[in-house]
Amino acid sequence: MEQSMVAFLQRTLPDASRIEIENFQQIAGGFSRETFKCDARVTRNGAEEVMPLILRKDPPDVEAILHTDRSVEHALIESVRLRTTIPVSRSYGFEMDPAPFGEPAMVIERASGSGQTSALFNGGEDEDQAESVIKHLCEILVELHSCPVHKIDPDGLLTDPFHRGIKIDSWDSFMESTIEFMESSYPTLNYDPILMIALDAILTLRRNKPRPMPLAVVHGDFNPANFLYENGQVSALIDWEASRVGDPREDLGWMVLMDVVSNTHVMDYPKKEGGFLAYYNKLTGNDITPEELGYFTLFGTMQIAVPVQQFVSRRVNKEYMLLLPLYVAQSSMPALPTMAQLMGYAGVPA
Incomplete structure (x- = not known):
C-alpha cells in the first residue's frame, strides 16, 4: 500500500517533487476501520518536511459493523477544522475507488498527543x-x-x-x-x-x-x-x-x-x-x-x-x-x- 500512498499524495500535493513513505504499519485496536500509520517524507520547492499520517481504510464489506462513508467523514472533518476551534486532524482527502487500497479509504494528519486516556484516571501517570x-x-x-x-x-x-x-x-x-x-x-x-x-x-x-x-x-x-x-x-x-x-x-x-x-x-x-x-x-x-x-x-x-x-x-x-x-x-x-x-x-x- 506504500505505492498507493505515494500516488495519493502526488495527487494531493502536486507541487511535491519527491515523496517517500516510511514506517508504514498497521495500528492495533478498534474494529470499525482498518487503520495504518506512516511518515511521508515530502520535498517541495527544495525543502524537505516529514508529514505524520494516518490511513483509515474500510474493512471488507462482510466484516463491516457500521457502513459509513469516507467522503462524508472527510467533508465533516474539514468543515469542523475550518469553521470551528475544535482541535481535529486535517483530512488530506479520500479515495472511494477500492482499487488503490483494496477498499475505500481516507488519509488524515496524525495528531500529536497521547491516546492512552486510561492514564488520566485510577492513579494513572497522567492523573494530574x-x-x-x-x-x-x-x-x-x-x-x-x-x-x-x-x-x-x-x-x-x-x-x-x-x-x-x-x-x-x-x-x-x-x-x-x-x-x-x-x-x-x-x-x-x-x-x-x-x-x-x-x-x-x-x-x-x-x-x-x-x-x-x-x-x-x-x-x-x-x-x-x-x-x-x-x-x-x-x-x-x-x-x-x-x-x-x-x-x-x-x-x-x-x-x-x-x-x-x-x-x-x-x-x-x-x-x-x-x-x-x-x-x-x-x-x-x-x-x-x-x-x-x-x-x-x-x-x-x-x-x-x-x-x-x-x-x-x-x-x-x-x-x-x-x-x-x-x-x-x-x-x-x-x-x-x-x-x-x-x-x-x-x-x-x-
Whole structure:
C-alpha cells in the first residue's frame, strides 16, 4: 500500500517533487476501520518536511459493523477544522475507488498527543492532567453542540448518513423515526432470548421521551478512546465516522456508558465544576437532568446495539464464519446490566 500512498499524495500535493513513505504499519485496536500509520517524507520547492499520517481504510464489506462513508467523514472533518476551534486532524482527502487500497479509504494528519486516556484516571501517570484535560474536552463538546448545523453541514450530508430513514425536520420526528428504525431492526438482531432486553429498551424509549431540545451535530461516538491529549489539553477529537444530526444529549449519555465499560471517570471531571454534566450545563444553560442523561444513555446504547448485534446475528446464522463477531458479542455483554439498571429492573444493583 506504500505505492498507493505515494500516488495519493502526488495527487494531493502536486507541487511535491519527491515523496517517500516510511514506517508504514498497521495500528492495533478498534474494529470499525482498518487503520495504518506512516511518515511521508515530502520535498517541495527544495525543502524537505516529514508529514505524520494516518490511513483509515474500510474493512471488507462482510466484516463491516457500521457502513459509513469516507467522503462524508472527510467533508465533516474539514468543515469542523475550518469553521470551528475544535482541535481535529486535517483530512488530506479520500479515495472511494477500492482499487488503490483494496477498499475505500481516507488519509488524515496524525495528531500529536497521547491516546492512552486510561492514564488520566485510577492513579494513572497522567492523573494530574485529568482536571484540565476533561474541562477542555467539555468545552470542545459544547462548541460542537452550539455550532449551527448548517454551518458545519451546509450540504446536509449528516441528515441521515446511514440511510436509516431518520427525519430531522423537528425533534419529535427525529426521535420517532429513530425509535422506529430500532424497532423495525429488532427481528434482525434477536438471535438469543437475552436480547429481549433490547426490545424492552426500545419500548421504554418510546414511552418515556424527555423534553425536546434543539438538534445539533453530534460526534456519535463520544467516548474515552476518541480524544488525544498533551500538556493538560485535548490535542485532537478523533474518529468522526458516526457523526450525524441528533440530540446533543446523545453524546453525554454515550460517555456515561463508555465510562462504565472502560473503567474511566470522564463524567466525574472537572471536579472543581461539579463534574462533566454540571460544567456542560453551566456553559450551555441547558439544565440537563440526571434522568435525561439516563434516558440518552439507553438511547445511545440502542443506537450502537442495532448494528453491533446485527453483525453478531449474521455470524450466529452462519452467513459468514468470522471470529470477530464472537469477540464483539463478548465485549458488548457489560452493557446489559447497565441497560437493566436504567430501566429499573428488580434485583439489579445501582
